[in-house]
Amino acid sequence: MSTxxxxxxxxxxxxxxxxxxxxxxxxxxxxxxQMFAPVYxxxxxxxxxxxxxxxxxxxxxxxxxxxxxxxxxxxxxxxxGILVFSQPGALPPQALDxxxxxxxELDMDEVRASLTPQSPGQ
Numbered sequence: 001m002s003t004x005x006x007x008x009x010x011x012x013x014x015x016x017x018x019x020x021x022x023x024x025x026x027x028x029x030x031x032x033x034q035m036f037a038p039v040y041x042x043x044x045x046x047x048x049x050x051x052x053x054x055x056x057x058x059x060x061x062x063x064x065x066x067x068x069x070x071x072x073x074x075x076x077x078x079x080x081g082i083l084v085f086s087q088p089g090a091l092p093p094q095a096l097d098x099x100x101x102x103x104x105e106l107d108m109d110e111v112r113a114s115l116t117p118q119s120p121g122q
Contacts, residue, residue: 004053008060024037073090084111
């Protein structure tokens with residue numbers, strides 16, 4: 001599977017409707033974004049079970065603002081609709097592979113439990 005362009009219209013559905021979704025926030029004028037693009041594309045071909053989305057921050061300014069993007073490229077990882085990773089900067093191939101492995105290995109019951117507010121006395 002190759003990368004898919006995400007827009008405000010399909011972002012939420014894509015993130016909530018797939019097990020693992022990586023999202024690259026980028027812009028055409030961004031040098032580091034251009035350097036990261038082939039690394040991201042290659043990973044999308046190797047990991048066909050993961051959705052590799054790309055958000056053009058120039059075309060989707062409202063979406064970038066809603067995602068609190070202040071630096072590009074920024075890579076986000078969602079698992080079962082939950083944001084589990086967000087970091088600006090281009091990753092080298094081995095770091096991207098490590099991230100993918102870490103996201104796959106997450107115990108989502110623990111992640112969900114950590115997001116659930118605890119009642120006093122629990």
